[in-house]
Amino acid sequence: MKLTDTAIKNLKPRDSKYYIHGDMSNGRHGFAICVYPASQKYPSGTKSWFFIYRFEGKRCFLPLGKYPTMSLADASRELERHWQVFASGKNPATVEEDKKIELEAAPTVKKLAEEYIERHAMANKKSWLEDQRILEKEVYPAWGKRKAQDITKRHVNDLLDKVVDRGSPQTANNIFKIIRKMFNWAVEKDRLKISPCLGVKAPAAITAKDRVLSxxxxxxxxxxxxxxxxxxxxxxxxxxxxxxxxxxxxxxxxxxxxxxxxxxxxxxxxxxxxxxxxxxxxxxxxxxxxxxxxxxxxxxxxxxxxxxxxxxxxxxxxxxxxxxxxxxxxxxxxxxxxxxxxxxxxxxxxxxxxxxxxxxxxxxxxxxxxxxxxxxxxxxxxxxxxxxxxxxxxxxxxxxxxxxxxxxxxxxxxxxxxxxxxxxxxxxxxxxxxxxxxxxx
CATH class of the missing domain: 1.10.443.10 (Intergrase catalytic core)
Known part of the structure; x- marks a missing residue:
């Protein structure tokens, strides 16, 4: 049936709960309202919105909210939000929990750096010990416990600016080269979606290497x-x-x-x-x-x-x-x-x-x-x-x-x-x- 505020308001409770499925003008399926039996607490019964769908062969019931606290219009918008998640191949009922689990499993900057040193720098860079030393001295104190995916371009610039301001511009350049390589490696290995160093320039002018002692x-x-x-x-x-x-x-x-x-x-x-x-x-x-x-x-x-x-x-x-x-x-x-x-x-x-x-x-x-x-x-x-x-x-x-x-x-x-x-x-x-x-x- 076509769900309208009047039609929903007139739905009466029965001996057992029942669902009324509604047609959406944009073609979304699975929109429904559940009418519960009358009770001593709720003589006229209660009504709740649901998004009903099948995921990995199982029928899922995702509650959207209670009527009339959540109006038809609000329920439609909530359905659209969850539908987008469903259309992307994820389960709307568990996506928030999945995000939480994914965040907890996401590496900290220190963990990511240790993995980068072990899996890439030690095998490919003779200067890996220097990279490790700089990370331990300059990066871990500021970012070590942060999630690597939470580091932004602003964080990178702030870190480098502090090193420049203390009078060590070339050290800032070295830090930038190391963390840029580390984050790029993390993107290549699908540890991160994007590098926070993208679009960041070297913090100081590169000095010409022409010093010769007299x-x-x-x-x-x-x-x-x-x-x-x-x-x-x-x-x-x-x-x-x-x-x-x-x-x-x-x-x-x-x-x-x-x-x-x-x-x-x-x-x-x-x-x-x-x-x-x-x-x-x-x-x-x-x-x-x-x-x-x-x-x-x-x-x-x-x-x-x-x-x-x-x-x-x-x-x-x-x-x-x-x-x-x-x-x-x-x-x-x-x-x-x-x-x-x-x-x-x-x-x-x-x-x-x-x-x-x-x-x-x-x-x-x-x-x-x-x-x-x-x-x-x-x-x-x-x-x-x-x-x-x-x-x-x-x-x-x-x-x-x-x-x-x-x-x-x-x-x-x-x-x-x-x-x-x-x-x-x-x-x-x-x-x-x-x-x-x-x-x-």
Missing amino acids: AAEIKTFWNSLDNPDASMTVEVRHAIKLILLTAQRPGEVSGMHTKEIDGNWWTIPADRSKNKKAHRVYLSPLAREIIAKAIVEAKAAQKRAEARKAREDNISRKVSEEKEYCGYIFPCPHLKKDKPIERHSFSKALKRNESEDGLTTLGITTFTPHDLRRTAASFMAESGEMDEVIDAVLNHSKQGIIKVYNLYRYDKEKQKALEMWEQKLISIVTVTEPQADASQS
């Missing part, structure tokens, strides 16, 4: 590393010098192992190199001297650790003085496990040695560990080394057709270039007269 700066910085007042471990001091001397990446130097060294050559294995190709680095006499000193320190640290372990186990054990050291050249002094110092240890050490205004580090204009690699390359270029040789020293991937046809490894040329750079570096840090600056050439 000869005078190299001398000041190098000698400052030997100053016992410098706030950094002996492992970091040796490693930073080796970055400048070998022109290799900070992360590759930090993970150097005795198994990678054969005579005058250090082979960085493919799984530790940025371009996934094994890379041979010539170790000049000064480089070998620094490594030898580092090994002495590492062996001493190992002996202390073994002695401490023996005391803890209440075992009388003498560590052999003649035992050849095998392990990381720059072991982490703060961990009991056999691990190297982490790449960001260099940046943190330099940060600790910054002036109060943040403009100078170890007596020179502030710089990053990677700037030392660029400085070495610049001085090699100033000495007349060909770009191909410098690229070979730096382990840059070949581009274009040369990538296919030029498979020469340039070992002789690399050795000559690094020997020349060592001589130049020694003259810089030992002589008293001014030196020419690669940064000015």
Whole structure:
């Protein structure tokens, strides 16, 4: 029947409840009103609106409201709301509960970040430990307990603006790169429907990576590393010098192992190199001297650790003085496990040695560990080394057709270039007269 206010008002109770189904002008089916038997409390009976439908083979009765509290017009609008849910393939009777369950199961930002680190970053990024550190320090305190799906573009901008306002614009850029990648990964894996970073721009201008230390700066910085007042471990001091001397990446130097060294050559294995190709680095006499000193320190640290372990186990054990050291050249002094110092240890050490205004580090204009690699390359270029040789020293991937046809490894040329750079570096840090600056050439 066609439901009208008059027709509904005139419906009388019977011995048992009954339903009157109404035709909707828009073609929606399932609209009905139920008339209940009269009772002592309700002598004239009661009437309730229902949406009756079949879902997954079962007949469902969804109450919409009581008449006349809910008028025919209001009931029609309520039916339309539930019909849209039904048309989308969901059960209108359980959709709210389903949403609640889905929300409870939705990952927090911390949970999502941990999954991102484990499933993506650890497998694809050599800098995953740095990503993890930044997330733990910068993101978890602000968002860790929030549901990832509740983070909005406004939240992203507010977080980044606070970091910029405290005077760390490049840190804000790094945070943005990490969370943008994390949220994009979450969308790819269907953990989220949309990334809150969509449409957000880098919070600060990207600074050009062109910092090259001058000869005078190299001398000041190098000698400052030997100053016992410098706030950094002996492992970091040796490693930073080796970055400048070998022109290799900070992360590759930090993970150097005795198994990678054969005579005058250090082979960085493919799984530790940025371009996934094994890379041979010539170790000049000064480089070998620094490594030898580092090994002495590492062996001493190992002996202390073994002695401490023996005391803890209440075992009388003498560590052999003649035992050849095998392990990381720059072991982490703060961990009991056999691990190297982490790449960001260099940046943190330099940060600790910054002036109060943040403009100078170890007596020179502030710089990053990677700037030392660029400085070495610049001085090699100033000495007349060909770009191909410098690229070979730096382990840059070949581009274009040369990538296919030029498979020469340039070992002789690399050795000559690094020997020349060592001589130049020694003259810089030992002589008293001014030196020419690669940064000015």
